[in-house]
Structures are given as C-alpha cells and as structure tokens.
Amino acid sequence: xxxxxxxxxxxxxxxxxxxxxxxxxxxxxxxxxxxxxxxxxxxxxxxxxxxxxxxxxxxxxxxxxxxxxxxxxxxxxxxxxxxxxxxxxxxxxxxxxxxxxxxxxxxxxxxxxxxxxxxxxxxxxxxxxxxxxxxxxxxxxxxxxxxxxxxxxxxxxxxxxxxxxxxxxxxxxxxxxxxxxxxxxxxxxxxxxxxxxxxxxxxxxxxxxxxxxxxxxxxxxxxxxxxxxxxxxxxxxxxxxxxxxxxxxxxxxxxxxxxxxxxxxxxxxxxxxxxxxxxxxxxxxxxxxxxxxxxxxxxxxxxxxxxxxxxxxxxxxxxxxxxxxxxxxxxxxxxxxxxxxxxxxxxxxxxxxxxxxxxxxxxxxxxxxxxxxxxxxxxxxxxxxxxxxxxxxxxxxxxxxxxxxxxxxxxxxxxxxxxxxxxxxxxxxxxxxxxxxxxxxxxxxxxxxxxxxxxxxxxxxxxxxxxxxxxxxxxxxxxxxxxxxxxxxxxxxxxxxxxxx
Amino acid sequence: xxxxxxxxxxxxxxxxxxxxxxxxxxxxxxxxxxxxxxxxxxxxxxxxxxxxxxxxxxxxxxxxxxxxxxxxxxxxxxxxxxxxxxxxxxxxxxxxxxxxxxxxxxxxxxxxxxxxxxxxxxxxxxxxxxxxxxxxxxxxxxxxxxxxxxxxxxxxxxxxxxxxxxxxxxxxxxxxxxxxx
Ligand code: SF4
Numbered sequence: 144x145x146x147x148x149x150x151x152x153x154x155x156x157x158x159x160x161x162x163x164x165x166x167x168x169x170x171x172x173x174x175x176x177x178x179x180x181x182x183x184x185x186x187x188x189x190x191x192x193x194x195x196x197x198x199x200x201x202x203x204x205x206x207x208x209x210x211x212x213x214x215x216x217x218x219x220x221x222x223x224x225x226x227x228x229x230x231x232x233x234x235x236x237x238x239x240x241x242x243x244x245x246x247x248x249x250x251x252x253x254x255x256x257x258x259x260x261x262x263x264x265x266x267x268x269x270x271x272x273x274x275x276x277x278x279x280x281x282x283x284x285x286x287x288x289x290x291x292x293x294x295x296x297x298x299x300x301x302x303x304x305x306x307x308x309x310x311x312x313x314x315x316x317x318x319x320x321x322x323x324x325x326x327x328x329x330x331x332x333x334x335x336x337x338x339x340x341x342x343x344x345x346x347x348x349x350x351x352x353x354x355x356x357x358x359x360x361x362x363x364x365x366x367x368x369x370x371x372x373x374x375x376x377x378x379x380x381x382x383x384x385x386x387x388x389x390x391x392x393x394x395x396x397x398x399x400x401x402x403x404x405x406x407x408x409x410x411x412x413x414x415x416x417x418x419x420x421x422x423x424x425x426x427x428x429x430x431x432x433x434x435x436x437x438x439x440x441x442x443x444x445x446x447x448x449x450x451x452x453x454x455x456x457x458x459x460x461x462x463x464x465x466x467x468x469x470x471x472x473x474x475x476x477x478x479x480x481x482x483x484x485x486x487x488x489x490x491x492x493x494x495x496x497x498x499x500x501x502x503x504x505x506x507x508x509x510x511x512x513x514x515x516x517x518x519x520x521x522x523x524x525x526x527x528x529x530x531x532x533x534x535x536x537x538x539x540x541x542x543x544x545x546x547x548x549x550x551x552x553x554x555x556x557x558x559x560x561x562x563x564x565x566x567x568x569x570x571x572x573x574x575x576x577x578x579x580x581x582x583x584x585x586x587x588x589x590x591x592x593x594x595x596x597x598x599x600x601x602x603x604x605x606x607x608x609x610x611x612x613x614x615x616x617x618x619x620x621x622x623x624x625x626x627x628x629x630x631x632x633x634x635x636x637x638x639x640x641x642x643x644x
Numbered sequence: 645x646x647x648x649x650x651x652x653x654x655x656x657x658x659x660x661x662x663x664x665x666x667x668x669x670x671x672x673x674x675x676x677x678x679x680x681x682x683x684x685x686x687x688x689x690x691x692x693x694x695x696x697x698x699x700x701x702x703x704x705x706x707x708x709x710x711x712x713x714x715x716x717x718x719x720x721x722x723x724x725x726x727x728x729x730x731x732x733x734x735x736x737x738x739x740x741x742x743x744x745x746x747x748x749x750x751x752x753x754x755x756x757x758x759x760x761x762x763x764x765x766x767x768x769x770x771x772x773x774x775x776x777x778x779x780x781x782x783x784x785x786x787x788x789x790x791x792x793x794x795x796x797x798x799x800x801x802x803x804x805x806x807x808x809x810x811x812x813x814x815x816x817x818x819x820x821x822x823x824x825x
Contacts (some may be wrong), residue, residue: 261778273680298747300727329698
C-alpha cells in the first residue's frame with residue numbers, strides 16, 4: 144500500500160481544518176516504510192505531547208496537507224529519520240522535551256537539553272528531578288590528515304543569537320560543520336499550557352522576534368480553527384499587510400547584512416536605511432515597529448492609523464526610487480560577485496529531500512510557498528508571484544530575497560487601498576477543540592498546532608522552518624573557506640530562538 | 645550608483661540624526677558612582693559587547709539598527725567590539741536561560757573592570773513574558789549586577805541609544821578633573 148492509502152485506513156481524529164490521522168505503532172511503522180518509496184510527501188513539521196508524536200506532510204503538487212500522529216508505546220515510536228533525514232533534529236528535540244525515543248533514529252544525541260534543566264524531560268507527563276551534572280557535548284567525528292577543529296560560540300563576535308558552531312577544517316577549507324543549539328531554550332511551550340489562546344498568543348509572537356507577525360498569524364489561525372471561528376475580512380487583509388511589511392523589512396536588513404559580510408558598506412548603509420524608514424512608517428501606521436502582538440486569535444488588535452496608508456506607500460516609493468540603482472550596483476560589482484557567486488551552494492536534490500521552504504528552497508529549485516499552495520486567509524483572494532532559481536548559492540538567495548521585496552511591495556500596494564471595512568476582532572468562545580494553522584513567514588512555512596480544553600491550551604507546538612534549514616546550512620558550507628561562513632550563515636539566517644523553543 | 649549616492653549625500657546632508665539628549669538624573673547618579681574608577685581608565689568612548697542570554701531576537705534587531713547610518717553610534721564614541729575582553733559595556737538581552745547562564749557569567753568575568761552592564765528589553769529586566777519558566781533563572785540581574793535598564797519589547801533604537809549616551813555622560817571627566825590631569 145502506498146503511504147497516502149495507508150493513512151486512510153487510520154482513525155480520523157477531529158482537528159480543523161485538517162483531520163488528524165491517528166496511527167497505531169504498527170500502522171506507523173508501515174507508513175514510514177512506504178514513505179521510503181514515496182518522495183511526494185514532504186515532511187514539514189514534527190513534535191509530540193505526553194502520549195503521541197505528531198507529523199505534518201505537504202504534497203506540493205496538489206497542496207494536500209497531511210496531519211498524522213502515532214501513539215508512543217513504552218516510550219518508543221518508530222523513527223521517521225531513516226525515511227526523511229530532515230526528521231533528525233525533530234526526533235532529538237522530542238526526546239529532550241518529552242522523553243519519547245525514536246527507535247532506529249539516525250541520531251539520538253541531545254539537542255536542546257544541555258544537562259542544565261532542573262527536571263527532565265520538562266514536558267513529559269511526570270518529569271523527574273535532574274540530579275546529574277551536565278556532560279560535555281559530543282560532536283560528530285571528522286577524520287583525516289591535517290584536520291583541526293574550531294569551536295565558535297555560544298557567544299559570537301557579532302550581534303547575533305547564541306549557538307555553538309563546531310568547524311572541522313583543513314587549512315581554511317571547512318570539512319564539516321555542526322551547529323549545536325538550545326542555548327535560548329526558555330520553556331515556552333510549557334508556559335503556554337493552561338493559558339487562554341489570547342494570552343498564549345504573546346508567546347507565539349516571541350518565539351522568533353523577526354517573525355513575530357508570521358508566528359502570531361499561524362498561532363491565531365490554529366486557535367481560530369480549534370474554536371471554529373473566522374476572523375473578520377478586514378482583520379484577514381490587515382494580517383497580510385503586517386506579514387508583507389515584516390517580509391520586506393527582514394529581507395532589507397538581511398540583504399544589507401550579507402553584502403556587508405562581503406565588506407561592501409555603502410550598499411548595506413542604503414538597505415538598512417530603507418529598513419529603518421519602513422519600520423518608522425510601520426510605527427506610525429500600527430503603533431509598533433515590529434508589529435508585536437498586532438495579530439491576536441480572532442483577528443487583529445490594531446487598525447491602520449489615519450494617514451498610515453500614505454506613510455507606508457511613501458516608504459515603498461522611496462525604496463522603489465532607489466531600487467534600480469541598488470540592483471545595478473549589486474550586478475556590476477565584480478568584487479561582490481566574487482564573494483557571493485558559487486559560495487555556500489545548496490544542491491537542488493538536497494533541497495528537494497529536506498523541503499526547507501522559503502527563499503532557501505526557492506533559490507534551490509523548490510517553488511513551495513504556503514501563500515500559494517495550499518493558501519490561507521486573504522492570500523486565497525490574491526495572486527502571489529514568486530520566481531524560482533536553481534543555482535542555490537548565496538547570490539541566488541540574495542536575488543530571490545530581492546524579488547520577494549519587489550513582490551511584497553506590489554502586494555502591499557494592491558491590498559492597502561482595498562482594505563475591507565468592518566470589525567477587527569471576532570470573539571473566541573471558551574470551547575474545546577484541536578486546530579492547525581499555517582503561515583508563510585519570511586523564512587518559509589510556519590506551522591502551529593493547539594489543543595484547547597475548556598478555553599485553555601492543553602498542548603501546543605510552534606514549528607519554525609529553521610528546523611529543516613539548519614542541517615542544510617551545515618552541508619552548504621562544506622568545501623567553503625571558514626572566512627565565508629558569515630556570508631553563508633547570513634544568507635540562510637536560520638532562527639536560533641525559533642528552534643530553541 | 646556609488647558616485648550618485650555620494651553626491652546626493654553631499655547635497656542633502658547626512659541621513660544621521662542628532663543624538664538623543666541624556667537623562668540628567670540617571671547621568672548624575674551613575675557619574676557619582678563611577679567617577680573615581682571609570683574616568684581615567686576609559687576616557688570618552690565606550691566599547692560595547694552585546695550578549696544575548698535568551699532573547700527572542702527582537703531586541704537584537706533593534707540593537708543592529710544602532711550601527712545603521714540613521715543612528716551611527718560610532719560618532720558618539722560608542723562601538724561594538726567582537727570580544728568581551730575589549731569591552732567596557734555589556735549590552736545584554738533576554739531573560740537568562742539555564743543554558744546561557746554559564747556563558748553570560750564567563751562573558752562578564754572576561755570583561756575588564758570597571759565595566760557597565762546594560763539590560764536591554766523587558767525580558768532582561770525580570771524575565772518579561774518568560775517570567776516563571778523553569779528554563780530561565782530570571783532577568784539579567786539574577787546573574788550579574790546591572791547598571792542600567794532599557795524598557796520595551798523590544799526597546800526602540802532611540803531608547804537604547806539614550807541610555808548609552810547617558811553612560812557616556814556619566815563617563816566624561818568633569819572639566820576640573822581634566823585640568824588636574
Ligand atoms: S524584550 Fe521582547 S523583543 Fe526583547 S527579547 Fe524579550 S520578548 Fe524579545
């Protein structure tokens with residue numbers, strides 16, 4: 144039986160908008176085996192609760208979202224990583240937070256757990272006091288003549304989140320990179336439990352500050368689905384406005400940062416100036432530079448201030464006026480091209496098997512964009528155009544990001560003058576239910592899940608695309624010189640806080 | 645494009661804005677405390693090391709903007725340095741997670757005395773929304789002594805710059821002292 148048919152034989156549990164197929168241990172094992180033969184289903188998220196492990200798959204051709212779960216029996220479930228290597232980090236995280244072990248998992252070393260927590264596993268039904276001292280971290284081996292190791296972090300030289308990078312290098316060529324994260328683990332999922340969706344939304348908005356809007360949208364959609372509530376049309380349209388501003392602002396900052404890592408300060412100055420200009424316009428229009436807590440379950444908490452539309456359009460006009468010149472400088476600077484072209488290449492085949500989503504995927508032949516397929520909210524009413532490149536290097540990621548800036552600006556100019564009138568917020572009753580929500584953040588696909596009981600969160604998960612992007616960064620830098628790592632890293636810009644939870 | 649941009653900059657003047665005024669009360673109290681130790685050793689200029697001890701990265705986004713041409717903190721004698729060993733100021737964000745506690749203590753110990761610690765953002769003050777989590781130990785002062793706090797989630801670049809300017813004011817030798825040296 145193929146993977147999809149196998150799922151149909153499993154029990155369907157109520158979850159909106161996608162029913163959850165709950166599998167027994169043996170059904171799951173058969174499903175994993177079937178997946179090894181079937182590359183049409185891309186793993187998009189994976190997490191657990193006290194008793195089950197949950198997975199999300201996306202079929203990119205027809206936009207089918209598959210939500211499947213498996214009971215954990217005696218602390219074990221059949222590992223997904225042999226069929227989908229991108230499951231490795233999720234399996235390590237599930238083991239650290241809930242204590243479920245992936246049988247036959249490719250790698251079961253701790254990831255988020257550094258041995259410092261007071262009780263482990265923190266989200267298990269019965270955590271136990273942690274009485275052992277932290278052990279030294281274990282890194283993957285690299286063997287060969289003349290290899291040396293460069294440990295970097297958790298505190299880095301720049302203004303950046305903490306994480307430990309273990310480089311193995313031969314001369315200045317990177318042979319292997321391993322990223323060890325978890326330093327920012329704040330116990331966010333545990334804090335959400337027992338809170339109303341409205342209160343818990345503040346945590347979704349602070350999972351990864353640069354994607355505060357996108358995560359808040361995905362969370363709100365999950366909570367709304369669980370309560371069977373639709374936000375008012377004006378709120379849906381405003382969410383798009385917030386999300387597209389966030390996308391432009393992040394890309395402007397990152398493009399500037401990448402170019403600065405190639406020591407081209409003039410261009411960085413201009414990109415970051417435009418970012419600041421847009422953030423100020425956003426503050427005028429919506430009262431907060433990053434629009435934190437602007438999206439809430441049921442709708443949005445702020446309306447467009449009088450004159451806000453003009454301020455945003457003006458910021459876009461100022462950017463548009465300089466855009467061609469910026470692009471021409473990027474195209475015509477040989478010293479810049481020398482650094483970014485064929486640096487940090489992610490092959491299309493690896494991208495296909497990991498489905499990283501976002502601009503990383505689009506620079507390596509993957510067209511996936513949740514705004515288009517399967518679509519959600521106001522995006523169902525508008526067309527989003529996205530180019531796809533195949534080179535997969537730093538240059539391709541910069542070019543995709545530039546194209547996204549242009550497209551998001553177009554969307555804003557389209558949506559802002561046509562904002563529907565009406566209410567901003569729909570009431571969420573204190574019901575019980577399970578809901579799934581998704582949104583396309585600037586990094587890619589974001590998935591949130593909530594189980595609400597009597598109006599309070601019983602369990603939740605917030606999945607940033609960085610889970611599948613970090614391992615690809617490790618591969619993309621292989622064979623590059625150590626000095627180009629900042630360029631590669633910035634061109635990916637995976638979230639640390641987003642996976643540290 | 646480079647020439648045109650430079651020409652435009654000459655014509656229109658710089659994009660950089662005037663520095664915000666320092667808060668006189670805070671300046672005074674910090675000045676009193678650090679008077680003896682800081683002025684001779686540091687002079688007018690502070691090297692800043694940023695440490696993220698658990699933030700959501702929102703605070704980092706705004707700290708980043710301080711280096712942009714709009715705020716241009718280097719003209720004020722402030723600059724970001726790559727190591728705590730070169731720093732006068734630790735600019736710390738986020739609650740202190742259990743997994744970052746040790747690294748923060750080590751960064752603090754590596755910063756030569758006299759040093760300032762500025763806690764940036766609501767999380768850094770008392771844990772912010774993460775207060776009560778068993779995975780954090782609290783705000784920054786649960787780990788290291790803090791000299792100044794900046795409110796906000798995240799604070800605006802202007803608010804961060806204001807506190808940094810205040811530190812510089814506190815750190816400038818008063819005229820009579822200069823004469824004596
Ligand atoms: S204060 Fe706000 S922006 Fe800063 S780290 Fe905390 S949650 Fe993030």
